Amino acid sequence: MHNKMSFVNFTLLVNTGAFFREILEKYSEDMREEAISILSFITLALGIEDSKLSESFHEGQYDIRLNCYPPCPEPERVLGIVPHADNSGITLLVDFGDFPGLQFLKDGKWVGVEPIEGAIVANIGHIIEVMTNGIYKAPEHRAIVNKLKERLSVVTFCYPSPSIDIGPSDKLINSDRNLQLYKSMTNAEYFRRFFNRKLDESFIDSLRL
Ligand SMILES: O=C(O)CCC(=O)C(=O)O
Numbered sequence: 001m002h003n004k005m006s007f008v009n010f011t012l013l014v015n016t017g018a019f020f021r022e023i024l025e026k027y028s029e030d031m032r033e034e035a036i037s038i039l040s041f042i043t044l045a046l047g048i049e050d051s052k053l054s055e056s057f058h059e060g061q062y063d064i065r066l067n068c069y070p071p072c073p074e075p076e077r078v079l080g081i082v083p084h085a086d087n088s089g090i091t092l093l094v095d096f097g098d099f100p101g102l103q104f105l106k107d108g109k110w111v112g113v114e115p116i117e118g119a120i121v122a123n124i125g126h127i128i129e130v131m132t133n134g135i136y137k138a139p140e141h142r143a144i145v146n147k148l149k150e151r152l153s154v155v156t157f158c159y160p161s162p163s164i165d166i167g168p169s170d171k172l173i174n175s176d177r178n179l180q181l182y183k184s185m186t187n188a189e190y191f192r193r194f195f196n197r198k199l200d201e202s203f204i205d206s207l208r209l
């Protein structure tokens with residue numbers, strides 16, 4: 001399987017066959033547990049423990065993407081993935097590279113994430129930015145390529161239950177000092193806005209009040 005990965009970046013869909021489906025279903029169940037536990041720590045840190053925020057991820061959708069970045073003779077001239085923030089609630093990334101291929105924008109500078117064996121990189125997506133009323137921000141990130149080395153990453157995009165509205169948690173906007181900064185919308189409305197977004201404008205800005 002490894003040798004056949006020859007595209008700059010490709011997406012392996014969950015329904016590529018029974019064999020992959022079984023592995024990916026087990027994997028996504030593990031990631032569901034990880035996501036719920038990270039989200040309950042987030043709600044604990046926010047002082048809104050037991051809110052519907054973390055619970056909504058029990059029933060949510062979990063999409064897995066396998067990224068492959070082959071070596072590139074001129075790495076400074078290409079990007080593996082262009083700068084973006086994820087539209088998920090939270091994204092869990094397992095990095096199989098041995099160089100910092102994933103980079104986050106911090107204070108205007110790209111900072112590489114050093115892969116640690118067995119570690120999961122947890123990345124906040126737009127939905128958690130909205131649900132936490134902007135306390136947790138969805139960071140811009142990108143992937144770069146290496147002149148000599150291939151890199152693989154397995155990325156799980158974790159979404160809350162489609163029956164839950166996407167909007168700032170009531171518990172965070174309960175006083176005059178804590179104004180609601182983002183719109184509240186149904187799950188369907190969130191995705192409608194995402195798929196109809198203007199590509200030259202910031203999606204998260206379009207969700208601000
Ligand atoms: O492969 C990576 O390091 C980044 C992947 C990523 O950001 C994505 O798939 O959304």
Ligand SMILES: [Fe+2]
Nearest residue numbers: 084085086141
């Ligand atoms: Fe991403």
